[in-house]
Amino acid sequence: MNAHQSVSIVMIEDDEGHARLIEKNIRRAGILNDIKHFLDGTTALDYLFNAADGPMLNGPALVLLDLNLPDMSGTDILAKIKGSDGPVKRTPVVVLTTTDDSREIQRCYDLGANVYITKPVNYESFAQAIRQLGLFLSVIQVPDIEE
Amino acid sequence: MAGDKGQGFAVGEGRIGRVLIAFMAVGFLALIAAGIAAAWVTGELAQHNNAVSHTYEVEVGIADVRRLVEQGETTRRGYLLSPDTPGFLEAYAQAAGALPRSTKRLRQLTFDNPRQQANIARLDGLLRELIAGRARTMDLVAQGERRAAIDEFQQQLSSAQMREIRDTFDRMSREERKLLNTRDAQQQRSLNLFYTVLIVAGVLLVAVALASLLVVVRYTTDLAQSQEQLQQLNESLELIVVDRTADLSRANDEIQRFAYIVSHDLRSPLVNVMGFTAELESATAALREMVDRVEQDAPEALAEEARLAAREDLPEAIGFIRTSTQKMDRLINAILALSRQGRRVLAPEPLDLVRLIGSIRDSMAHRLDETGASVAVDGALPAIVSDRVAVEQILSNLIENAVKYRHPERAVEVQVSGGTIGDRVWVAVADNGRGIDPRDHERVFDLFRRSGAQDQPGEGIGLAHVRALAYRLGGTITLRSALGEGATFRLSLPSTLSLQEKS
Numbered sequence: 001m002n003a004h005q006s007v008s009i010v011m012i013e014d015d016e017g018h019a020r021l022i023e024k025n026i027r028r029a030g031i032l033n034d035i036k037h038f039l040d041g042t043t044a045l046d047y048l049f050n051a052a053d054g055p056m057l058n059g060p061a062l063v064l065l066d067l068n069l070p071d072m073s074g075t076d077i078l079a080k081i082k083g084s085d086g087p088v089k090r091t092p093v094v095v096l097t098t099t100d101d102s103r104e105i106q107r108c109y110d111l112g113a114n115v116y117i118t119k120p121v122n123y124e125s126f127a128q129a130i131r132q133l134g135l136f137l138s139v140i141q142v143p144d145i146e147e
Numbered sequence: 148m149a150g151d152k153g154q155g156f157a158v159g160e161g162r163i164g165r166v167l168i169a170f171m172a173v174g175f176l177a178l179i180a181a182g183i184a185a186a187w188v189t190g191e192l193a194q195h196n197n198a199v200s201h202t203y204e205v206e207v208g209i210a211d212v213r214r215l216v217e218q219g220e221t222t223r224r225g226y227l228l229s230p231d232t233p234g235f236l237e238a239y240a241q242a243a244g245a246l247p248r249s250t251k252r253l254r255q256l257t258f259d260n261p262r263q264q265a266n267i268a269r270l271d272g273l274l275r276e277l278i279a280g281r282a283r284t285m286d287l288v289a290q291g292e293r294r295a296a297i298d299e300f301q302q303q304l305s306s307a308q309m310r311e312i313r314d315t316f317d318r319m320s321r322e323e324r325k326l327l328n329t330r331d332a333q334q335q336r337s338l339n340l341f342y343t344v345l346i347v348a349g350v351l352l353v354a355v356a357l358a359s360l361l362v363v364v365r366y367t368t369d370l371a372q373s374q375e376q377l378q379q380l381n382e383s384l385e386l387i388v389v390d391r392t393a394d395l396s397r398a399n400d401e402i403q404r405f406a407y408i409v410s411h412d413l414r415s416p417l418v419n420v421m422g423f424t425a426e427l428e429s430a431t432a433a434l435r436e437m438v439d440r441v442e443q444d445a446p447e448a449l450a451e452e453a454r455l456a457a458r459e460d461l462p463e464a465i466g467f468i469r470t471s472t473q474k475m476d477r478l479i480n481a482i483l484a485l486s487r488q489g490r491r492v493l494a495p496e497p498l499d500l501v502r503l504i505g506s507i508r509d510s511m512a513h514r515l516d517e518t519g520a521s522v523a524v525d526g527a528l529p530a531i532v533s534d535r536v537a538v539e540q541i542l543s544n545l546i547e548n549a550v551k552y553r554h555p556e557r558a559v560e561v562q563v564s565g566g567t568i569g570d571r572v573w574v575a576v577a578d579n580g581r582g583i584d585p586r587d588h589e590r591v592f593d594l595f596r597r598s599g600a601q602d603q604p605g606e607g608i609g610l611a612h613v614r615a616l617a618y619r620l621g622g623t624i625t626l627r628s629a630l631g632e633g634a635t636f637r638l639s640l641p642s643t644l645s646l647q648e649k650s
Contacts, residue, residue, distance in 0.1 A: 015416075015418075015419065017419030017422065017423065018415065018418060018422075021418070021422040021423070024426075068412070068415070098415055098418070101487070119418055123418070123421035123422045123424065123425040124425065126418060126421075127422070127425065
């Protein structure tokens with residue numbers, strides 16, 4: 001990720017266990033970026049668009065998005081992010097969910113998702129997938145907020 | 148409602164039949180009566196004609212006799228007045244000679260009528276007297292005593308003899324006339340009777356025809372009405388069926404969605420369980436290492452419980468958690484796969500079943516070679532239009548099962564046969580494997596249920612999947628088997644899959 005390491009990771013995931021496992025495994029991959037965890041879509045969107053330290057007003061970010069949320073569908077959040085104007089639109093979104101339905105995957109990419117990852121149920125695969133995601137995150141470029 | 152209708156039909160038909168037959172019988176009876184009457188009247192007429200002509204014959208006979216008598220009288224007078232004129236005598240002799248024959252004939256004609264016979268007997272007597280008298284005068288003339296002959300003649304004239312003969316003739320004629328009149332009246336009566344019979348029969352026939360027509364018309368009207376009602380009933384039935392089908396497919400959709408959501412949402416906590424189990428495992432590894440070290444460095448500091456916990460209890464518990472969650476994972480995946488299959492859009496296309504089975508065989512070639520199993524197609528398989536993926540899955544599941552659940556003592560032989568019955572197609576997959584206990588024939592099609600020795604890997608999903616697919620294709624699947632004697636799965640499908648359900 002960007003050298004100055006100011007890129008924060010916004011994790012929108014309603015399952016705290018999952019969130020914990022994801023965080024652990026990302027850390028194990030050597031990613032030290034700040035991880036902000038939200039349990040529902042409303043607060044997450046509020047943070048993305050309105051928070052003083054959110055990606056809209058301050059610094060680049062990367063979104064890890066679960067599709068099954070209690071208050072709204074993950075695809076709605078995706079549509080809001082990708083349909084907005086300004087820096088949030090350029091924020092990379094990694095969809096990380098249990099759904100492996102091909103129509104759902106297609107829909108997410110149509111809406112502008114950058115990566116779609118199915119959470120493996122098998123923990124070893126899951127852990128490995130998250131670690132590889134971490135490695136991937138460590139090399140991708142995130143657009144600068146000033147651009 | 149439908150039952151009442153049906154009953155109404157049955158009674159109506161029977162009654163109508165009986166009524167029509169009764170009408171026809173009456174009609175035929177009337178015709179027969181008219182025919183008999185006609186025959187009888189014809190006979191009567193012929194008889195009457197005979198009687199009439201007989202009467203005329205008798206009259207002619209009477210006239211004949213009368214003529215001869217008058218002729219005899221005239222010629223006798225001529226002879227008396229002028230004995231020398233030739234011809235009178237001859238003519239007299241002729242008339243006198245013909246008279247007995249004519250009289251005899253007249254008697255013969257009237258022999259059945261005693262009154263005429265009496266008249267004739269009387270006439271006979273008179274005629275005999277007349278002829279005797281005449282003969283006397285004629286003889287006198289012949290003897291030259293003309294004077295005496297004329298006297299005799301005048302004497303004869305003064306007697307009422309001739310008048311009486313004429314009266315008798317008149318009486319006889321009258322008698323015949325009277326007879327004829329009686330016969331005429333009789334004839335008129337029978338004619339009248341005939342006309343009456345004819346009219347009655349005609350009226351009866353017309354009435355019967357009208358009544359039959361009325362009955363038939365009413366029956367036809369009833370029939371048309373019933374048909375209309377039936378049609379309406381059918382239409383409403385179709386509507387009901389459409390409604391029910393919509394209900395069913397809605398319920399089906401709901402179940403599919405439910406299965407998907409359940410299985411999907413069950414996976415999330417499972418990730419946690421497995422994830423943290425793995426965390427536990429790695430933590431246990433760290434603990435065990437510590438226990439090992441403590442055991443080495445300061446065995447007295449190590450409690451027995453801690454050692455057991457780190458070395459046995461924790462790994463055992465984690466192991467059970469792990470296998471259970473893995474199994475649960477497989478089951479959830481199976482439900483997910485089933486629900487996904489249920490949501491897949493079917494695409495009917497013409498299928499070559501022989502080729503389809505060939506490709507299934509090819510994909511299993513390695514396993515078949517290993518176990519020496521054979522898969523053969525028995526004869527030609529029917530043509531079918533259906534969903535390729537679904538049919539392929541059904542058949543490959545059945546063939547895989549046949550190979551998998553083999554009899555330990557013989558090489559697997561799978562026979563696939565098929566045929567067409569009406570608008571349905573059947574395909575049978577028969578094996579010589581270990582067979583299925585008849586008690587389990589229903590169970591094996593249930594999800595997660597298996598039968599026989601549990602010596603093969605599997606979750607009890609395959610046949611449930613097969614049955615769900617068969618149902619989805621509008622088909623059924625049945626099983627015939629006995630333990631140790633192989634099994635035959637018979638799949639029945641519509642020969643052309645119609646997509647009534649929505650995607």
